[in-house]
Amino acid sequence: MHTSTRTPRNYSLTGMIPFILVHVAVLGAFWSGVTTAAIVCGVALYFVRMFAVTGGYHRYFSHRTYKTSRVFQFILAFLAQSTAQKGALWWAAHHRAHHRFSDKAGDLHSPVNDGFWYSHFGWLFNGTGETDYTMIPDFARFPELRFLNKYYLLPPTILGVAVFLALGWPGLFIGFFASTVATWHGTFTINSLSHVFGKRRFATTDDSRNNWFLAIITMGEGWHNNHHRFAASTRQGFYWYEYDFTFYILKALSWLGIVWDLRPVPRKILEEGRARDRSRRLGVPYEDTKAKDFATDGLVATPAE
Numbered sequence: 488m489h490t491s492t493r494t495p496r497n498y499s500l501t502g503m504i505p506f507i508l509v510h511v512a513v514l515g516a517f518w519s520g521v522t523t524a525a526i527v528c529g530v531a532l533y534f535v536r537m538f539a540v541t542g543g544y545h546r547y548f549s550h551r552t553y554k555t556s557r558v559f560q561f562i563l564a565f566l567a568q569s570t571a572q573k574g575a576l577w578w579a580a581h582h583r584a585h586h587r588f589s590d591k592a593g594d595l596h597s598p599v600n601d602g603f604w605y606s607h608f609g610w611l612f613n614g615t616g617e618t619d620y621t622m623i624p625d626f627a628r629f630p631e632l633r634f635l636n637k638y639y640l641l642p643p644t645i646l647g648v649a650v651f652l653a654l655g656w657p658g659l660f661i662g663f664f665a666s667t668v669a670t671w672h673g674t675f676t677i678n679s680l681s682h683v684f685g686k687r688r689f690a691t692t693d694d695s696r697n698n699w700f701l702a703i704i705t706m707g708e709g710w711h712n713n714h715h716r717f718a719a720s721t722r723q724g725f726y727w728y729e730y731d732f733t734f735y736i737l738k739a740l741s742w743l744g745i746v747w748d749l750r751p752v753p754r755k756i757l758e759e760g761r762a763r764d765r766s767r768r769l770g771v772p773y774e775d776t777k778a779k780d781f782a783t784d785g786l787v788a789t790p791a792e
């Protein structure tokens with residue numbers, strides 16, 4: 488029974504209207520027509536910005552799994568925010584709360600407690616608009632990040648105008664709006680579907696899953712059960728066969744000296760995972776007691792400087 492942990496609903500309709508309008512804007516393509524350049528632009532902006540969501544919002548600002556310069560940190564925040572998922576400080580503060588309460592009372596987006604649609608996007612309009620700076624003091628000390636957090640619509644507006652000037656109406660509707668909607672729902676699947684569908688390698692206290700398909704569309708975030716087991720590592724695909732494109736890009740950036748100190752997965756976690764995979768292969772009853780509390784294991788990698 489999860490009824491006791493269901494989040495009370497108090498939706499903000501004014502918050503929902505822009506969200507709906509961005510979806511409707513994609514339909515403008517029926518009027519403007521579609522060009523090859525607009526499609527190429529949309530696909531490129533999907534992947535570049537999905538990288539910024541997972542490598543920036545998530546693996547950098549929420550969990551500090553690697554280090555970078557103040558300039559590249561700003562670029563990551565700007566690029567991630569161009570997906571119109573609010574400020575990097577807002578995003579990371581809410582995400583840290585998700586790990587703290589994962590699938591328990593207080594989790595902002597738990598499909599177990601609140602159902603698919605609420606965890607997918609309903610929670611965004613339910614009194615979650617403010618940034619709790621006490622959850623993110625390590626990054627809130629940078630005035631440029633607080634500025635971006637306050638004027639969070641600046642990056643998507645600048646990008647939208649730039650795409651429009653370069654590629655006209657089809658560019659705006661497909662290159663910008665369609666790819667923005669796609670990055671939204673791609674990101675949201677990690678809060679909704681990846682706590683429902685997939686394999687549970689680790690007996691984490693939540694219902695997180697590893698899902699190979701979601702790992703493709705989110706560039707590595709689909710290994711979400713791994714991530715809830717150990718959130719402080721840069722890579723979420725723990726083994727070579729668990730593709731993690733965000734990690735590959737971060738690795739390449741580390742060769743260029745743009746990012747550094749990528750945190751590895753601890754050996755004991757890798758061995759624990761192999762042992763659990765083996766027990767499942769051999770048909771040994773898969774113990775999933777949820778007894779141990781892993782929720783805060785390695786939530787944030789490095790202490791604030």
Ligand SMILES: [Zn+2]
Nearest residue numbers: 677678695711
């Ligand atoms: Zn989760």
Ligand SMILES: [Zn+2]
Nearest residue numbers: 549582586718
């Ligand atoms: Zn996380």
